[in-house]
Amino acid sequence: MTDQLTTDPTKPAQRMRAGSMVLPLTPWVIAAIALLILPFIFTANSAITIMNQMAITIIFALAYNMLLGQGGMLSFGHAVYAGVGGFACMHIINNDAFFSNLPLPLLPIFGGLFGMGLAMIVGSFSTRKAGTVFAMISLGVGELIAACSVIIVAFFGGEEGISGDRTYGLPFLGVEFLQQIEVYYLIAVWLMVSAALMYLYSRTPLGRMANAVRDNPERAEFLGYSARWVRFYSFVASGFFAGIAGALFAINYEILTEENLNTTQSGIILLVTFLGGVGFFFGPILGAIVFTLVQTVLSLQTELWGFYLGIVFVVTVMFFPGGLAGLIMMHVPAKRLGKLGRLGLPYLKTLGAGALGCLGAAALIEMVFHVRHASVGDHEITVYWTTFDTHGVLPWVLAIGATVIGFGLARATAPGLVAAWNDANTPDGAAR
């Protein structure tokens, strides 16, 4: 049940006929409306800042997935393309003569071009091979440019980075982008445009061949395509959209620093994309939304958020290589058969028990951590809005109990879930 690619061969999926394929508009319209009304629901400036951050991460993750998911190229240094695009934009913002004649909403184009330019230079030698060589070159180049950021102060501004003021651009329809909300809509528009372009790109001959080269570069060569150039163009396109993300970062935060370039940032975008799911276009979008929430919200709740994230990531790679999107799309066959409902109860049983187990385990982890690292005499801890003494027996019994019972129940009910799953994925009356 882990591999979303194995479909029952006896039942051809009713996919949309490729010949009549136009951009399926519904999800895009919903997304546009959602983007439009979100600021009316979450009005606080900080909420808008977080949504901006989310949108930027989405664009970046989608750009990254053009490489990882669609092109099969694993990059460990993709942050540099976004970063360099952003830095270039910051220099444009600081160039008064030019910037005062440039409407701010057009700035991301320049970011894209600079990201693309750098990608063309690096891609000219890094895309000759896929796989390990590509990954290693990307790591090497990433480290180099990140290290340069503190050496080449003229461009990268050293450790404190460079900053500017977005409001000095040519007013656009009377808007000077003084307020976060104005920036939000600017970013939202660019999010829609970039996402649509990237989606459409995957439907072009080059986009299709990127998939082909990913799956089987040798075969692609015998179809008349140079695997190297297909990779190169994917890489350049990805660099362009990464540059746009960088430019939007520059607009939103008005500062760029070394952290926009370093390997941590590159690692994060890999994590985001993979958690979301590389197999589907919307995977990275999910990943970016979930990750940003985890980073900003969970990190307020617990110091150990990185630890939990690490566990989730490793578990995802091991058991759900399709990521979140893969998990969701696994249910499509059952839905087509109209039997999704049959999964409800078994899910509730197993996942409910599993969730109890996870909560118990998390409480246990927090308590262990607290006992080990809290300052002497500090025995109080607050977990799940309850404050208690970590040196008492009861909390430990409760937490261990919840963990054991939760995972035990999950294990006990798992066969039922598997049976229900098989049932839901089998057409009624099919002989098996």
Added chain:
Amino acid sequence: MLKSITLGVATALTLSVSALAASADTIKIAFIDPLSGPFAGTGTNGLHQYEFAAEELVNKQGGVLDGDMFEIVAFDNKISPKESLIQLQVAIDQGIRYIAQGNSSGVANALTEAIDKHNRRNPDDKVLFLNYSAVDPALTNDKCNFWHFRFDANADIKMDALTDVIAEDDGIKKVYIIGQDYSFGKAVAAAAVRFIGEKRPDIEIVGNELHPIGKVKDFTPYSRKIVASEADAIITGNWGADMLGLGKSVLENGYDGPIFTYYAAADGITAAFGETGEGSLRLVAEGQINPPANDRAAAYYEAFKAKYPDGNISQARITNVIEMLARAIDEAGSATDVVKVAYALEDMEHESLWGGSIKMRAIDHQLIQDVHIHAHTDDGITFDYDNSGYGIKVENTVTMAAMDSETSCKMRRP
């Protein structure tokens, strides 16, 4: 610690609901510093010092105005400028008017600019930036603004004091300057060259170099150069693992002169240096810990240790921040009109808890205070660091250091 983070910060996205102005009876101060990641130790210790100072020095004294209490609200910026800006936004949305930050001049640069822009664009909810630790001289020079107040002596002032001591030591003929390759490291090096040139032109600077920040695995090659240069003294701005690595490496490889530095105390470093650092490490800092300047300071430190047995008062200036802010709010008669509070802070003179008088210079918002040269030792230590038996003891003092120093700050006042 968990408690303190969760306390003030409702989940970020539901803030729209909770984004009410600060209630009348608490004055919130946002503490934006690393509470997770490699610098969490420093950040957490700073947070404890803030919480303790607010409690002891303000709340237990009856608060400010009509009994309003101080409340420290912690925000984890993971020492990232980007995260800091997000947390700043969250803090402002919660109606917080006072932002305290200290770790990393990079973050401080980002915050001061963001706050300047915010106050220009949102005249209705202006905020003040209480910088208690970021010492990049630019913050009170080219990059100064009306909303930023620095309570630590900046890198130049400290170097001025440090070189006063070096100038008096006739045994020092050769000096080696080494630092991290970024703004602060460069500022230290430039100041050292300048002041030594002014005060002791006969001292030869036998080395002046930068190394990558946080990337050096093994300082041995640097130590070899330093030993080979026969330097009598080392000046460095290194901090954290770079300080520990450099210091231990030079001492192990045959160097036995003094190491003049800014940050080589507390947060595990004092313990890690232990006996090795005895007789070599010289720290420049404000705030006299050993011997205690007065009974009040000793009592305060003891109370702090009683509450946080593993903690250190490593940033004495935090009490100045709290006391001066409290006085300024009282003088201004309002905690919400930050312009008034800022004017009240300007030129404020104050008796520091740790001894000596201090003054917030109006022209650049740099606090002028006594700067001490401390020795790392286990002799005569009343309050040790890291419970290691070792601590820092005042050896020399420069009163009201750099009182008349020049500044390139052109302050625009509202």
Added chain:
Amino acid sequence: MDLILVNLIDGLVTGLLLFMLSAGLTLIFSMMGVLNFAHASFYMLGAYFAFQISLALGFWMGLLIAPLVVGVMGAGVERYGLRRVHQYGHVPELIFTFGLALLIEELVQFIWGKNQMPYEAPEILQFTAFAIAGNSIPAYKIFMIFISVAIFIGLLWVLTRTRVGMIIQAALTYPKTVEALGHNVPLIFMGVFGVGTALAGVAGVIAGPVLGTFPGMAFVLGSIVFVTIVIGGLGSLWGALVASLLIGWITTFSKAYNLRMEDLLTTLGFTKPEPIWDSPWRDLWSITSPQIADILPYILMVLILIFRPYGLFGKRDA
């Protein structure tokens, strides 16, 4: 002249330490075709375990036990993690080890906290072995050289003189054939992974007291180890040795001598733009060799990958 000798010794120590890490990594890569991103994390675990053991039983027991524990953990990771991910292909494998590296770092912080551990060299080795022109060479460094050379010789012996070694050697060049010959390849994989990680563990045990035992120690060394084996040639033990020493000496010497870009450019006939602080090239002119010492290996790697993708000694293309 004396300083050159001192730097040669220092560089040798760095290089040999790097070799202990890269030897295991390159063995693992040649057998399984996967670059273990978490390799340096096992090095870190080695240091932490040894520290913990040394508290109770002393340094020497730490040196003995910690690598074994790390090796067993490594074998466990192969058996229950990598083998599972293997079916999805190479990219997920690489991502898995990347995730593992993150997780181990978090785990170490969870258990031991974020501060540096007071892990020290044993008393018996805390003296100056000899001094050259005022530069003391600590006895511990001589001990490090001794251990690494012993391990290299041992490894060479196992690989060239024993049956298991023959199979592994064969697998380096013809992985598929060895499988076809009916050897229990999964077991060999697990064994090689265990031994490789145990080697990293040894490196951690002996490097911990010198380079510091802190949660970032894996990250600091992590990528440089890949660089080493890529430069040396993936799968080549000799390549790993040569590249390790090369990197050790390059970084040591460029830190120990202040070569200035300004001198180089002037020699090449460029004129320094005046005023320098206003020129867009100011940063190029002010570069010194210590500043860039730690990124030299990356430059070297990128050049190698462009011009000789199979590395200095590699036979197979990555």
Added chain:
Amino acid sequence: MTAALQLSGLRKSFGKTEIIRGVDLSIGRGERHAVIGPNGAGKSTLFNLITGRFPQSAGTITLHGEDLAGKAPFEINRMGLSRSFQITNIFPKMTVFENVRCSLLWSMGYRYNFWSMVGRSRALTEGAEQILEQINLTARRDLPAGVLSYAEQRALEIGITIAGGADVIMLDEPTAGMSHSETDYIVDLIRKVTTGKTLVMVEHDMGVVFGLADQISVLVYGEIIATGTPEAVRANPKVQEAYLGAALEDH
């Protein structure tokens, strides 16, 4: 009239071992040419040399009179030569339809186009459906290619090979590992889709060879010992001695 494919003095060594030891061969347009020979004779190596997978050590290969030396596989493909592989070589994660459509892209002139939608092109869709029709996989068009049965995958591979419209088709053991009924099916398929094209194939199954080829070359230890019509080759005593006996024992 130049030959479709001309090999002269072709040699290939791996280290000290010479695998192809001077092959001269001329394959005319429209010819159906089978290369047979015992295991290890170098048939696959010969294929790989022609299609640019390996560089030759000596000799020349010309396609329609043009020298192929130093050309990459994709360049050779663009010159009108297409091949299949001994081990099934398709895009397993993409749908059957996508597999075929990808193989049409270059020949339809899309090159590295990133501004038009593949889904919008009627020519592409119809072209691909026509090929699917030919290889009888229309019913499977939306399945991932990886889940097809072995024979279907082989058929798809042949479909991909011919889709680009190349006039020289090279098939490397198209019926390897198939049952009798599957073999018959594929032979019919090959005959149908290669009408009017030059066909070069390596094959072990003599039934297939004699059923499809009108010219046969026998490759033994890197040398061609006989070339001619099936009847002539069958009657050639040298061939009988060197190859057929051994091959018949094999099967």
